Amino acid sequence: MRSFAASNSHMSAVHGLIPGGAHTYAKGDDQYPAGMAPVIEHGAGCRVWDIDGNEFVEFGNGLRSTTLGHRFEPVVNAVRDHLDLGLNFVRPHRIERQAAERLVDLIPSAEMVKFGINGSDSTTAAVRLARAYTNREMVAVCRQHPFLSTDDWFIVTTPMSAGIPKAAQRLTVQFNYNDLTDLDRLFETFPGEIAAVVLEAETIEPPAGGYFAGLRRLCDKHGALLILDEIITGFRWHERGAQFVYDIEPDLCAFGKGLGNGFPISALAGRADIMRLGGFVDDADRVFLLSQTAGAQPWALAAMLAVIDTYQDGHIAERLHKIGARLRRGVEQVVADAGLSAHFLLKGRDCNLVYAALDGQGQPSQEFRTLVLQELLERGILAPSFVVCAAHDESAISQTIDAVAGLMPIYRRALEGGIAGVLRGRSVRPAIRARG
Ligand SMILES: Cc1ncc(COP(=O)(O)O)c(C=O)c1O
Numbered sequence: 191m192r193s194f195a196a197s198n199s200h201m202s203a204v205h206g207l208i209p210g211g212a213h214t215y216a217k218g219d220d221q222y223p224a225g226m227a228p229v230i231e232h233g234a235g236c237r238v239w240d241i242d243g244n245e246f247v248e249f250g251n252g253l254r255s256t257t258l259g260h261r262f263e264p265v266v267n268a269v270r271d272h273l274d275l276g277l278n279f280v281r282p283h284r285i286e287r288q289a290a291e292r293l294v295d296l297i298p299s300a301e302m303v304k305f306g307i308n309g310s311d312s313t314t315a316a317v318r319l320a321r322a323y324t325n326r327e328m329v330a331v332c333r334q335h336p337f338l339s340t341d342d343w344f345i346v347t348t349p350m351s352a353g354i355p356k357a358a359q360r361l362t363v364q365f366n367y368n369d370l371t372d373l374d375r376l377f378e379t380f381p382g383e384i385a386a387v388v389l390e391a392e393t394i395e396p397p398a399g400g401y402f403a404g405l406r407r408l409c410d411k412h413g414a415l416l417i418l419d420e421i422i423t424g425f426r427w428h429e430r431g432a433q434f435v436y437d438i439e440p441d442l443c444a445f446g447k448g449l450g451n452g453f454p455i456s457a458l459a460g461r462a463d464i465m466r467l468g469g470f471v472d473d474a475d476r477v478f479l480l481s482q483t484a485g486a487q488p489w490a491l492a493a494m495l496a497v498i499d500t501y502q503d504g505h506i507a508e509r510l511h512k513i514g515a516r517l518r519r520g521v522e523q524v525v526a527d528a529g530l531s532a533h534f535l536l537k538g539r540d541c542n543l544v545y546a547a548l549d550g551q552g553q554p555s556q557e558f559r560t561l562v563l564q565e566l567l568e569r570g571i572l573a574p575s576f577v578v579c580a581a582h583d584e585s586a587i588s589q590t591i592d593a594v595a596g597l598m599p600i601y602r603r604a605l606e607g608g609i610a611g612v613l614r615g616r617s618v619r620p621a622i623r624a625r626g
Contacts, residue, residue, distance in 0.1 A: 192568060196241040197229040215621040216253055221574060223564040224615025228572065233260035235581035238572065246572035247586040251579045254542075257425055257448040257510065258500060259581025265451045268496035272489035282486075289491040292498055293457055298433055299418075299440050300459035304468060304479055305486035309421035309446025310339040312458040313388065315468075315480045316442040317343050320386035320415040322477045323464050330376055330414070332389035333364040338419050349624040367395060370404045377412040386442075388417040391432030394538045402438040415441040415464070421456070425449060426510060426541050429501035453493035455486075506580050507541065513578045513587065514540030520591035521545075521576070528598035533605065534562070536576065543576035550605050556617045557609050558601070564614060565600055569593035 201219050205211045212218045219227035228240035236259055238248045251260065258265065272285075286305075294300045306312050317329055317339075329343055338344045345351055346358045363380065365373040367389065377384060387409055391397065409416045418440035423432035425448030433440060442460035449455050458465075458480060468479025500506060518536050525534050535546045547558035566573050571593045604612045619626065 192226075192244055193242050194226055194228060194240075194244070197227060198225055200229045200241060201227060214253060216574070218621060220619050221621055222618065223560050223567065223613075226564060226567050226614075228567070235259040235261070236579055236583070236586050244570070246567070246570050247582070247589055249571075249573040249590075250575040250577040252452045253447070254422055254426070254577055255447040255450070256452040257579050258451045258497065258506065259579045260452070262451055262500075262581070264500055265453070265493050265496040268492040269453060269489045272492040275488065277489065278484070278487050283488040283491075285488045285491045285495075286486060289486075289494060292495060293445075293459060296430055296498060297424075297443065297445070297459050298430060299438075299443055299461070301462035302465035303457050303459040304465065305491065306446075306456040306458065306480045307454045307482060307485055307490075308340070309419075309444060309456050310341055311480055311482070311485075312444035312446060312456045313339040313417070313419055313421070314341040314343065315458045316417045316444055316460070317341075317386060317388065319442060319458075319464055319467060319477055319479060320417060322467055322475065324385040324413060324415060326383055326385035326414075328361050328363060328380055328383045328385060330363050330365050330373065330384050330387045332367050334367040334395065335390045335393055335419070338388055338390075348622045350622045352624075367393075368398045368401055370401070370408060373405070373408055377408065377414070382413070384412065384414045386415040386417045388419060390419045390421075391423050391427070391436055391438060392539065393422075393542075394544065396539070397436060402436055406439050409441075417441065418443040420444060421446040422542065425497065425501060426507065427539070428507045429498065449497065450490055450493045451497050453490050454484075455490040455494050457494075504580075509580050510541040510578055511539075513580070513582050514543050514576075516584075517576055517578060517582070517587050517590060518543060520587065521594050524591055524595040524598060528595070528602065530598055530601055530605075533558075534594075534598075534601060541578065543578070545573075545576055549609075556619060557613060558604065560617045561601065561604055561609060561613055562597060563618065565597040566590075566593050569596055 201211055210218050231239050231241050236247055239245050290303050293303045321327055342354045342358045343362050346354045346362050363376055365376050418433055420431040420443050424445040427435050444458055446456035467474055467477040518540055521536055525531050533548045536543050537546055538544050546554055547562045549555035549558055571590050600612050
C-alpha cells in the first residue's frame with residue numbers, strides 16, 4: 191500500500207490554518223478517500239509527485255486549466271521572459287493591444303475584450319454589464335451547470351449560500367438545459383425583469399439540435415442578453431470556444447482556465463455596443479467593469495499569447511478530443527469485459543470526460559465514487575474526473591486503463607458483498623454542501 195504519511199500530516203496541520211484545508215473547495219481532502227489526499231510537490235506534463243514521493247497520472251489538471259500540461263515550456267518561457275520586463279505598471283503595457291487584437295480575432299462573438307484574473311471576474315462582470323444594459327436586475331442561470339461564478343448571483347443557487355443577503359435569492363432564477371419551454375415560462379413569469387440568461391454550451395448532456403438558435407430567439411424576444419460561459423469549453427472544445435463548434439451567438443462570453451494554461455488570466459468579450467458601457471461614455475451611465483490591481487498583467491497576457499500560438503500551431507483541441515476518445519474506448523472496454531458497464535460509466539464530451547460510479551440499485555453513489563478514487567490512487571492515478579490534457583501520452587492512458595481494469599474485480603466484490611468490506615474509510619462528499 192502507498193504511504194500518504196506526509197500528506198496526512200500536512201492536512202492535519204493546515205485545517206487549523208486554512209478553512210477547509212485548501213483554497214479551492216474542489217481541492218479539499220473531503221473530495222478524496224480518508225488518508226489518501228495527496229499534497230503536491232511538483233508536476234510535469236500529465237504527472238504529479240506528492241510530498242510522500244508518490245507519482246500519479248493526474249486528470250482534471252489544474253481544475254481543468256492546464257490543458258497543455260504542467261510546466262509547458264513555451265508558455266512558461268513566455269512568462270519568464272516577461273518577468274524581466276517588470277510586472278505591473280501605473281499605465282497599460284504595450285502587450286495589451288496585441289492581446290486584445292488576438293482574442294478579438296480568435297473568438298467569433300468578440301468585438302471588444304476586457305481581461306481579468308479568474309473566470310468568475312468575467313462571468314460576474316458580464317452579469318453586471320447585462321443588468322446595466324437592460325436596466326433589469328434578474329438573471330436566469332442553467333440548473334444543470336454546476337459552477338458559473340464564486341459571486342453571490344450564482345452561489346445563491348447552491349446549498350452553500352450562507353452569508354448571501356436574502357434579497358439576492360429573488361434575483362437569480364433557474365431554467366433547465368435543452369428545454370426552451372422551461373426558459374420561456376421563466377420569461378413569462380418575470381416579464382421585463384430578466385437581464386440575462388447565463389449558461390455553458392455543454393457540460394454532460396449535449397445540446398439538442400436547434401437549442402442555441404432557439405435560445406437566441408427567446409432572449410431576443412424577451413429583451414435579455416445571452417451570456418455564454420466558455421471557462422471550461424474555451425480552449426477545450428476549440429480555441430475559438432464552443433460558440434465556434436455549435437455556431438452560438440452570445441452577446442457576451444467569458445473565458446478563463448485554459449486561456450493561460452494555469453496562469454491567472456480570464457477574459458470577458460462580446461458586443462461592442464454593450465462592452466463600451468465599461469469605457470468612456472456620455473450617452474449612458476458608465477459600468478464599473480473589471481478594474482483590478484493585478485488584472486491583465488503583461489506576463490499573464492504573454493502566457494495567453496503563447497497558449498493561442500500553441501493551439502493554432504498544434505491543433506491542440508483536436509488532440510484533446512483524440513486522447514479522450516482513446517481513454518474512453520479503453521476504459522469502456524475493460525469495464526464491459528468485467529460486465530460492469532451498468533455501474534461504471536463515462537459521460538461527457540471526449541475532451542471533458544467524467545465518470546459515474548453507481549451502486550447496486552444503479553444510483554450515483556458517493557461510496558462507490560470513493561472506492562474508485564481509492565483504487566485508482568493505489569494504482570498511481572489521481573482522477574477526480576477523466577478530463578485529459580494534451581500531455582497525456584500513451585503510457586499514461588494505458589496505465590489508467592490498466593488501473594480501471596484492476597479496480598473492476600473490487601467493484602464487483604463491493605456490489606456483491608457490500609462496500610464496507612472494501613472501503614478503507616469514510617466516503618467523499620459533494621464539495622458544495624450546506625454543512626459538515
Ligand atoms: C464553468 C465555470 N465557470 C466559471 C468558473 C469560475 O472560474 P474561477 O474559478 O476561475 O473564478 C468555473 C470554475 O470552476 C467554471 O467551471
